[in-house]
Amino acid sequence: MGQPAVAITDLGFSYSPSNGSLFSGLNLEIAQGLRFGLFGPNGAGKTSLMHLMTGILGYEQGSIELLGHPVKKKNKTVNSLFGLVPQDFSFYEELTPVENLEFFGAWAGLSSGETRQRTEELLEVMNLREVRNKAVGQFSGGMKRKVNLAIGVIHQPRILFLDEPTVGVDVHTRRELIRYLIGLNEKGTTLVYTSHQLDEAEELCQRIALIDKGKIIACDDLGPLLTQHRQTDLEGLFLHLTGNAFDK
Amino acid sequence: MIKLLATIKKDIRILMRDRIGLVLMFGMPILLVLIVTSIQNNVFQPFSKNKVPLLISNNDTGRLSQELIRAVDQVGLFRLETFDSRRKHNGMLTLLIPAGFSAQMAATAKEKAGKALHSFGLEGDTAARPADADSLTLLFNPGIEPSLKLSTAGAIDGAIQMVESRQIIRNIYYSVNEKPLPDSLASQMLSSSMGLKEIAESKGGTAIPLNATQHNVPAWTIFAMFFVVMSLGGSVVREKLNGSFIRLKTLPTNYILALLSKQITYLGVTFLQAAVLFGMGVWLFPFIGLPALSLPHDGPGLILVTLLVGWCAVSYAILVGVVARTQEQANGFGAVSVVILSILGGLMIPSFIMPGSFQTIMQLSPLHWALQSYYGLFLEGGKLKDILINILPLLVITVVIQLAIVVILKRKKLI
Numbered sequence: 001m002g003q004p005a006v007a008i009t010d011l012g013f014s015y016s017p018s019n020g021s022l023f024s025g026l027n028l029e030i031a032q033g034l035r036f037g038l039f040g041p042n043g044a045g046k047t048s049l050m051h052l053m054t055g056i057l058g059y060e061q062g063s064i065e066l067l068g069h070p071v072k073k074k075n076k077t078v079n080s081l082f083g084l085v086p087q088d089f090s091f092y093e094e095l096t097p098v099e100n101l102e103f104f105g106a107w108a109g110l111s112s113g114e115t116r117q118r119t120e121e122l123l124e125v126m127n128l129r130e131v132r133n134k135a136v137g138q139f140s141g142g143m144k145r146k147v148n149l150a151i152g153v154i155h156q157p158r159i160l161f162l163d164e165p166t167v168g169v170d171v172h173t174r175r176e177l178i179r180y181l182i183g184l185n186e187k188g189t190t191l192v193y194t195s196h197q198l199d200e201a202e203e204l205c206q207r208i209a210l211i212d213k214g215k216i217i218a219c220d221d222l223g224p225l226l227t228q229h230r231q232t233d234l235e236g237l238f239l240h241l242t243g244n245a246f247d248k
Numbered sequence: 249m250i251k252l253l254a255t256i257k258k259d260i261r262i263l264m265r266d267r268i269g270l271v272l273m274f275g276m277p278i279l280l281v282l283i284v285t286s287i288q289n290n291v292f293q294p295f296s297k298n299k300v301p302l303l304i305s306n307n308d309t310g311r312l313s314q315e316l317i318r319a320v321d322q323v324g325l326f327r328l329e330t331f332d333s334r335r336k337h338n339g340m341l342t343l344l345i346p347a348g349f350s351a352q353m354a355a356t357a358k359e360k361a362g363k364a365l366h367s368f369g370l371e372g373d374t375a376a377r378p379a380d381a382d383s384l385t386l387l388f389n390p391g392i393e394p395s396l397k398l399s400t401a402g403a404i405d406g407a408i409q410m411v412e413s414r415q416i417i418r419n420i421y422y423s424v425n426e427k428p429l430p431d432s433l434a435s436q437m438l439s440s441s442m443g444l445k446e447i448a449e450s451k452g453g454t455a456i457p458l459n460a461t462q463h464n465v466p467a468w469t470i471f472a473m474f475f476v477v478m479s480l481g482g483s484v485v486r487e488k489l490n491g492s493f494i495r496l497k498t499l500p501t502n503y504i505l506a507l508l509s510k511q512i513t514y515l516g517v518t519f520l521q522a523a524v525l526f527g528m529g530v531w532l533f534p535f536i537g538l539p540a541l542s543l544p545h546d547g548p549g550l551i552l553v554t555l556l557v558g559w560c561a562v563s564y565a566i567l568v569g570v571v572a573r574t575q576e577q578a579n580g581f582g583a584v585s586v587v588i589l590s591i592l593g594g595l596m597i598p599s600f601i602m603p604g605s606f607q608t609i610m611q612l613s614p615l616h617w618a619l620q621s622y623y624g625l626f627l628e629g630g631k632l633k634d635i636l637i638n639i640l641p642l643l644v645i646t647v648v649i650q651l652a653i654v655v656i657l658k659r660k661k662l663i
Contacts, residue, residue, distance in 0.1 A: 054498045058661070079500035090491035094265045095258065106254030107499040135265070151495065 003068045005159050005190040006030040006053060012061025013052060022048055022214045026062070030207075032158075035182070035191045037205030039198070039234070041242060045214045046194045047087070050161050053192070054084050066159060080109055083157035085149050087164040093137030097128050097147045100136060101154055108155035115154070122150040125180060142173035149177060153184065160184065162193045166200060178204055198234040208234070212242050251501055255509035262483070263513065269479035273517060274524060277472030281465055281525055285538055288460040299327035300400065303339035306330065310350020312411055317345075319407035325399070340389045341400055346382035357412055361419030370423065384408070414438055458627070459539035465529040466622035467595045470615055472525065473518040473558055474589065477565040477582035480514050484569025485578045488662075504663050507653070511562050518558030544625035549632035553625065556642055557618040563649040564614070570656050589613045617642040 011026040022045050030036045040046050051057040053064055055071050055078065064071040069078045084090075091100045098119055105115030123129050126146040131139065136147055149165055162181070166174045178200060185191050195201055201208070202222065209219040218225060218241055222234065231237040263269065302320070306313050320343070321328055331339075386404060388397050414434055421429035487493055487506070496503060529541025544550050565582065572578035590596055592606065593615030602610060610616045617638050624635035632639075657663045 056494060056497050076500040079498060082498070084495060084498045086491055086494050088491035088494070090495040092258065092262060092492055094262045099258065099261060103254050103258040104495065104499070106251045107496065107501045109251075109500050112250060 003032065004029045004065075005032045005034070005067060006192065007065045007068075008053070008062070009064075010062035011052070011059055011064065013048070013057070013059045023052075023059075024214070026214070026216065028209060028216060028219065030190065030192060032067070032190050033185070033188060035185050035204055035206045036193065037201045037208040038192065038194045038211060039201065039208060039238060040211035044211045046211055047163060049211065050084075050163055050192070050194060054082060054161055055079070076109070080155065081157060082159040082161060083152040083155065085152035085160065085162045085165050087167060089144050089148055091136055091144075091147055091151055094135055096131075096133050096135060097123065097150065098132050100147060100151060104151045105154045110155055118154050118156070122154065126150050127176070142169040145169050145173065145177065149180070153189075157189065159190045159192065162191060162195075164195050165193070166195065166197060174200065198238065202234050210238060210241050217241055251505055252509060252512075255506055256513055259483075259509050259513040263479070263517070266479065266483075269482075272478050273472070273476055273521060277468060277475070277521060277525060278528060280471070281468045281528065282536075284468060285460045285464040285533070288464060289538055300325055300341065300396065301329060301339065302326040302400070303329050303331050303342040304345065305332065305342065306345045307347040308345050308349040309347075310354075312350035312353045312415065313345045315411045315414070316349075316353075316407055319410045320404060323403045323407060325403050339387075340392050341397075342387040343404060344385040344387065346384070348382070349384070353412060354415060357415035358419050360412075361416045361423065364416070364420060365423055410438060461529050461533055461539045461541045462626055465525055465541050466626045467619055469522050469525045470557055470561075470593075470618045470622065471586070471590050471595055472521050473561040474564065474586045474615060475583075476514055476517060476521075476561055477568050477586055478579055480510060480562065480565035481569040481572065481578035481582045482575045484510065484566055485572050485575045488569075489575070502663060503657070504654075507566060507657075510566060511559070514562045514565065515555065515558050518561055519554060522554045522558070542626075545629065546625060546631040549635070550625055552632065553618075553621045553635070553639065556639060556646070557621070560614045560618065560642055560646040560649070563646050563653070567649050567653050567656075570653055570660075570662075589615050592616065594619055611641070612645075614642055614645045617645070 006029065008026060008028040011023050012021060013023045014021045026049075038046050038049065048057065052059050053066070053071065066078055066081050069081065071078055092103070095103070101119040101122065102115055105118060106112075110118065123132055126149070128143065128146060128150070131143065136144060139147065145166060145168070149162075152162075153160060160181075165181075166177050169177070174197075181191060181193075181204060191204070193201070193204060205222060207219075207221050208225065210217050218237075220228075226232065226234075226237055229237055229240050231240055304317060304320075306317065317328065320326060329339075331342075384404070386401055388400075417434060417437055418429045421427075421433075484507075487496075496506065526541060526543065530543060531540075534540045568582045568585070569578050572581065590613075592610045593613040594602075594610060595615055620638040621635045621642060624630040624638060628634070654663070
């Protein structure tokens, strides 16, 4: 596959020098085209690592590259390569889905025509046509999650970072979103995903990394990992490796 | 350009859906200008229309107390009402004329006339002693403005002088001519032939009407423009705190563009505020009995000053939003600071009556320079070149605020 989608080498990061390092000498490589899951207990550093990979946080040591471009030097090229679907709703509640997509499309560097075309496609795929002119603030949790995801993919990024993309939605919407993500991956988008929904993760992820106290304690394809540690599911594997009660 | 236009469109949409923000930015200033101008309109009305009520209790039965009342009436400042001092009253200003006032005044005048005649080498009664009587008393409500009390006391004092002078002249005339002084001659002798001409200074050489509208509309327009801090400051904080900011940080566009869009959008808002309030002064006020606003002759100058005041107001609001950590901080600090800056700037209390130390501090308030710029156009009939001295400090303050915004954003790693 050539260049890895994400390459983290000898990463060092701390929120403040007095708190000690969150990451020290961390290495991770995610190949292009994968559906990659990043799991760990609360406070393990999953969201921080995702924020470092997307340039929201700056690191002090090592390097992070997306498709061969260093993230440390935040520039238009790097930012055009990836999309982010944060855990918190990241849109303007006063605006309709169309208006949100129009704004974020422009900020992602799309032309007006491209934004219009992508907006129509996404409204169709996400089943949001009927509510296209309604303020997002009036939407249900599931519909908001769809808008959150649609904005993250409007510019058809090559890598998509997903932080708990289905939290708080019903089972139908969850299945709908997972199907969409698998379809997106089949078209070539690399997915980097984190969640506490381990059954969902088993369905979605081809390869996983378990992270605890800022260290990667396991990283492999899910099948071999389960066999190696004599576990039948991801939850059992997680409890086995972290030695902690997994916080759902 | 596409990004900027899309961002401006987004900001306008959010603004148009923020009904409370719109009421604060347009409804409140309209109400404020209407109320303040209506109240202050009385202060600017000519005296013939708007007289100060003065209660008079005359316990004297003589002629001179009647002359005093006529003299007080002729000042033209008061609407006189007589009342019985034995009854309760609720007047703001009350003049008590004691019993024996005429006798005392006559004796005082006789003594002074005697001294004058004596100094001329004529025969006069220098031994006359004023009768023993209570003095005149001015009762005032502690709530009245000190300046009104002072001008009332001054006017009554002038009337007393007039009555006493007339009585002295009568005495001298009688001593010399042994016949009473004719009233016409007394009036000629006591009236001044040196008139006082009052001219409002005008930079443009044109007569500008001085009224409450001309003073209040520009002043409260400035206040309204700076009050956008309630909407804009809060909007900046909201964007920083909600999830959209995280996403904006990961997109290939600098956050400074978001702030540029807000500046352009809200500059439009402040310009619209000024247009609405000036339009109200010009067209609505005459319909509700208030003086019409007379717009400055220098139209381009008015537009430039309005844009500059708006830019300063918007810059200040963004600075508050960038510094504040919560929306409550932005709203609380924003509102209180604008009120303080407007007091210091002379919007609520005329700057010339401020103590010396405040005269220096007020120069730090952008609202002071904004007000001086508008007054130069609205009250003094000046042109742009006449008010450059006020525009330049306003521009400097605005640029300093803009630089502070950039420095703080860089420190917070937001750009």
